[in-house]
C-alpha cells in the first residue's frame with residue numbers, strides 16, 4: 001500500500017489552486033442520469049471517488065469520454081442495467097446518490113444498501129421515507145434497496161433530520177416528478193445550490209436551494225448542459241490550516257470565500273491574518289501566536305464536520321485547553337488515538353474532544369482511518385519534529401487531488417512512497 005512520508009518543521013509559503021469539489025461533483029454526475037442528452041463537466045477533480053462514480057454509471061451503461069480540454073462528456077441515454085452493485089457501493093457510500101435520478105427517470109432502481117462506515121452508522125432512512133412520499137414503492141431485500149414507481153408525483157416533504165445527500169436525492173427525484181414538491185428542513189450546504197444550478201441549467205425549475213425550503217416544479221424532461229464544478233471549500237480549508245499550523249504565509253486561488261465563512265471566522269479567532277480577495281484567500285501566520293478555539297460542528301452555515309479533524313490539529317498546537325464537539329457523526333474521532341501517538345494531548349468525553357495544547361509533537365508511523373482523519377494526520381506530520389509516515393493513504397486519494405504535489409508546491413517535504 002502506498003504511504004506518505006513527511007519531514008515536518010517547514011513553514012509553508014506560496015500559492016496553490018483549489019480543485020473542483022468532490023461533494024459537488026458526485027451529485028452532479030448522478031444527476032446526469034436525468035437527461036438523455038450530452039452533458040459536459042469541467043473542473044472535475046481527479047479523485048478516487050469520482051472514478052468510482054464513473055465506474056458506477058458506466059456499469060449501468062453510461063457513455064463517458066474525455067475531450068481534448070480534459071472535460072468529461074457523459075451520455076446516459078442508453079442505461080440498460082438499473083442496479084448499483086454492492087462491490088461499488090461498499091467502496092463509496094455516495095453511490096446512494098443515483099437513487100433519486102434512477103427512480104425519477106426510469107421508474108426503477110436497485111441499489112445495495114450502504115452499511116455503516118468508519119465515521120458512523122449513517123443510515124439512509126430519511127432518503128427512503130421522503131422518496132416514498134413522492135410515490136416510490138420501496139422494499140429492502142437481500143441487502144438491496146429496490147425502488148419502483150409508475151410516475152413520481154410532487155409532494156410536501158419535511159425531512160426528519162438534515163441530510164446533505166438525502167436533500168440532493170430528493171431534488172433530483174422531484175425534478176422529473178408530476179407537479180410541485182416543497183421540501184423543508186433541507187440541508188443548506190453550498191453543494192445543494194450547485195446541484196440546483198446544474199439542474200436548472202438543464203431546464204429544471206428549482207428555487208430556494210441554499211435555504212431551508214426548496215421548491216421543485218417537476219418538468220417532463222431535462223436537456224444536456226455544460227457545467228463547471230465549483231471549488232472545494234474543504235480542500236481549501238485544509239490547506240489554510242496547513243498554513244496556520246506551520247506559521248506559514250499562503251494563498252489559495254480559485255476558491256469562493258463566501259462559502260467558507262465559519263472556517264475563515266475560526267481561523268481568525270485562532271490568531272491568523274486571513275484576507276479574502278474575490279477568488280482567493282490568503283492566510284498569514286508568521287509572527288502571530290496560535291490560539292485554540294472551541295468548535296461545535298453543525299450543518300451549513302455552521303462549522304463543517306468535514307473540517308473537524310483538521311481543526312483539532314490546529315488546537316493541539318495552541319496554548320491552553322479547547323473543546324471540539326462533533327454533532328453530525330457519532331464516531332468521527334478515529335484520528336485522535338493516532339494524533340496522541342505523535343504527542344498531542346487529547347481526551348475524548350462522549351462527543352467532545354478535550355484538547356490541551358503542547359509545545360511540540362514528534363513524527364511517527366500512523367494509520368489513516370477515513371478521508372478527513374488522514375488529512376489531520378498529514379497536518380500533524382507537517383508540524384511534527386522528524387519523520388511521519390502516513391499509511392493507508394487510499395483514504396486521502398478519495399478526496400484530495402495530488403495532495404503531496406500541492407503541499408510540496410507550498411514548500412513542504414512530503415513524498416509518496418510506492419507499495
Ligand code: EPU
Nearest residue numbers: 023094122123124125126127162163164165166328329371
Ligand atoms: N442521517 C440519518 N438518516 C439518513 C441520512 C442521514 O440518520 O437518512 C444522519 C447521518 O447518520 C448523520 C447526519 O444525519 O448523522 C448527517 O448526514 P448526511 O446525510 O448529511 O451526510 P451525507 O449526506 O451522507 C455528506 C457528505 C459528507 C459530509 C456530510 C455532512 C457527500 C458525498 N458527503 O454526507 O462528506 O460529512 O454530508 O456534511 O456529500 C467527506 O467528504 O469526508 C464526507 C464524509
